[in-house]
Amino acid sequence: YDSTIINCTFVKPIIFSFCSTSGKVAVVDVSPCNTQPCQLHKGQSYSVNVTFNSGVESQTSKAVVHGIIAGVPVPFPIPIEDGCKSGIQCPIKKQQSYHYLNSLPVKSEYPAIKLVVEWELRDDNKQDLFCIRFPVQIVS
Numbered sequence: 269y270d271s272t273i274i275n276c277t278f279v280k281p282i283i284f285s286f287c288s289t290s291g292k293v294a295v296v297d298v299s300p301c302n303t304q305p306c307q308l309h310k311g312q313s314y315s316v317n318v319t320f321n322s323g324v325e326s327q328t329s330k331a332v333v334h335g336i337i338a339g340v341p342v343p344f345p346i347p348i349e350d351g352c353k354s355g356i357q358c359p360i361k362k363q364q365s366y367h368y369l370n371s372l373p374v375k376s377e378y379p380a381i382k383l384v385v386e387w388e389l390r391d392d393n394k395q396d397l398f399c400i401r402f403p404v405q406i407v408s
C-alpha cells in the first residue's frame with residue numbers, strides 16, 4: 269500500500285460580513301489564505317470565489333471593489349470588472365446559485381496596513397447582487 273501524501277491545497281472559507289441585504293452569499297474563498305484575516309503579500313495576486321444566490325434577474329453585472337482604510341472607502345482596482353466574464357453566466361437568473369471568480373492583485377506600492385475589502389457586484393440597476401466585507405492585512 270503506497271501511502272504517498274498527495275499535495276493538495278484546501279481552501280478554507282473566510283469570515284466575512286454583509287454590507288447589503290441583497291442576494292444570499294454562502295461561501296467566500298480567498299486563495300492562498302491560511303490566516304484570519306488573510307495576509308496579502310505585495311506583488312502577488314489572490315483568487316476570490318464568492319458563492320451566492322441571486323435575488324433578482326439581471327442582464328449585466330459589474331464589480332465595484334473598495335479598500336476601507338480608517339473608515340474611508342478607497343477604490344481598489346481589479347483587472348476584470350465585468351461579472352459576466354468572471355465565472356457567471358449571464359443573464360443572471362433569480363434564485364440561481366453562482367460562483368463569482370476573480371483575482372485581487374496586490375500592488376507593490378500599497379502600504380503594509382490592515383484594511384477591510386468591500387466587494388460589491390451590481391446589477392442592471394446598479395443595485396447590489398451582493399455586497400460583502402472581509403478584513404485583510406497587506407504585508408511585504
Ligand SMILES: *[C@@H]1O[C@H](CO)[C@@H](O)[C@H](O)[C@H]1NC(C)=O
Nearest residue numbers: 295297317318319367368369
Ligand atoms: C468556488 O467555491 C465553491 C464553494 O466552495 C466550490 O464549489 C467551487 O468549486 C469553487 N470554484 C473554484 C473555481 O474554485
